[in-house]
Amino acid sequence: MAHDSSRFSNRRALAVLLVILLATCAVPQLAAQTLVQIEGRVQDADGDPVAGARVVYRLVDSEGVFISPPTDGSGQYALEMPDGERCRPVAVIDSGGTRIELGEVDPARVTAGMSQQITIEVPRRWNPSAVVQNFPGSDRLFRSFVEDTAITERYRLEAQVRREEGDSIDRGLLSVIGSAQFESIPNVEFGARLSAVGVNTTSGSGGDGMGDTDLWAKYSLGPTSDNRHELAFGVAATIPTGSDADGAGYDSTASRMFVAGRREVPWGVLTGNLNVTFNGDGRIFGLGLSGQTSLGVNVGVIAPVSYRLAVIGEAGFQGERFSGFDDETVVLGGVNLLLKDGSLRGAVGLGLSDGSPDVEIILGYSIPF
Structure with missing residues (x-):
């Protein structure tokens, strides 16, 4: 019996020794692993x-x-x-x-x-808000192109034809819209819009010429921590490069400040922006104009129906620009169709106030590069 007990003790001591040796070898290995x-x-x-x-x-x-x-x-x-x-x-x-x-x-x-x-x-799953985020061009509005939160990824050029028809005046515009975001100034979009304008009035006045020039810069704060909201703010200016004698311009310098936001929803994106515009005195068809400070509010929706087609809806109000002018209220519906190398865009707007065109038609093609 004593012999068996001694043999058991020896085995236990040997097992303990083996455990100690293994642990001693393993510790340096674990310590060395980074x-x-x-x-x-x-x-x-x-x-x-x-x-x-x-x-x-x-x-x-x-x-x-x-x-x-x-x-x-x-x-x-x-x-x-x-x-x-x-x-x-x-x-x-x-x-x-x-x-x-x-x-x-x-x-x-x-x-x-x-x-x-x-x-x-x-495998890809249908996510409308992700379509808006990840397909450049699908997220640009029409009337609130400047004041919305969206900014171009690098460079973007759009050619646009616009037709405005009203009770006493019709206008046709051919515009080139350029925007850019530079690597040295991230999250900031700089842009300019140049236009050629043709004007016809019921009184027989009007003509063709260069329109006023729009310049802007806006800063996007990017998505919030929940990745469902975006905020941006910016400034814009209108330079009187158009001929007021032909009705192509207003001979008035204007400056605008705006703030914009977006919110993701299950079927797309909701947008909205507020602006205040300081209009200088101007002139059109030889008549003097007294500039006013006007407030504006715009709302919109972007609802993708496929990975290449997005439906756009907008409604906007802008206070009177000059004394004696009426407020402008417009509702608009359009589409952005993403093609291989660019985006085909079209919209139709309806005026709801005396200061708005009765009908507005927009057709454009944009190219990112």
Whole structure:
């Protein structure tokens, strides 16, 4: 019996010694293992970003599992993983909690100081507000083109034809609208609108000539923390380059300050802006005009019906620009159709007050570059 007890004690001592030796060997290994950052982007089948998705990684040799934080609005994610391990993404968990298996993906070895970019395609789901955000050109309004929160990604040029018909005056405008955002000044859009104008009146006066020039700059604060709201503010100016004798211009300098906002809804985006305009004295057809300070409010909706077609609705009010003029109230409906290299845009507006054109027709084509 004493012999058996001694043998049991020896075995227990040997087991304890082995555990100590294994722990001693493992501690340096664990201490030496460092974490490096892995970065990537989740996109849908057309290469558009998927927000709110988490990527599941599995270590090939040790079967460890790592899950990234949710992707941001541009589909980007980042997480830390053990240096030197082989890993591969195995699944994506979308914002609704659905796990999407990725199939066989070649493993990659993580090395210290290296950032690994992995692009993963997931099935695209219909998300109207994401269409507005991710397809440049689908988010531009017509009457509130300047005062809305949307800014061009880099450079944008639009040729636009506009026809305004009223009780006593008809106007035709051919405009070129240019806007730009420079890398050195992010989130700021600078723009200009040049127009050629033709005017006909019931009294027989009018003519053709260059219209007044619009200039603007606006700053977008970007989306809020919940990624559902956007804010922007800016200034605009009208330079009297048009001929007031022909009715193509008003010989009046005007300046405008505005603030704008957007809110995502399940079927698209709601927009709105407020402005105050300081109109200088002017002249048209030889008659002097007394400039007024006017207030304006505009609301709109952008409702994509497909990944290339968005329906636009706008309603706007602008106070009288000159003494004796009437307020302007217009409702408008239009579409933005995204083509391969640009965007085809068209809208029809109806005037609801004496200071508005009875009918307004807009047709344009824009090119981002």
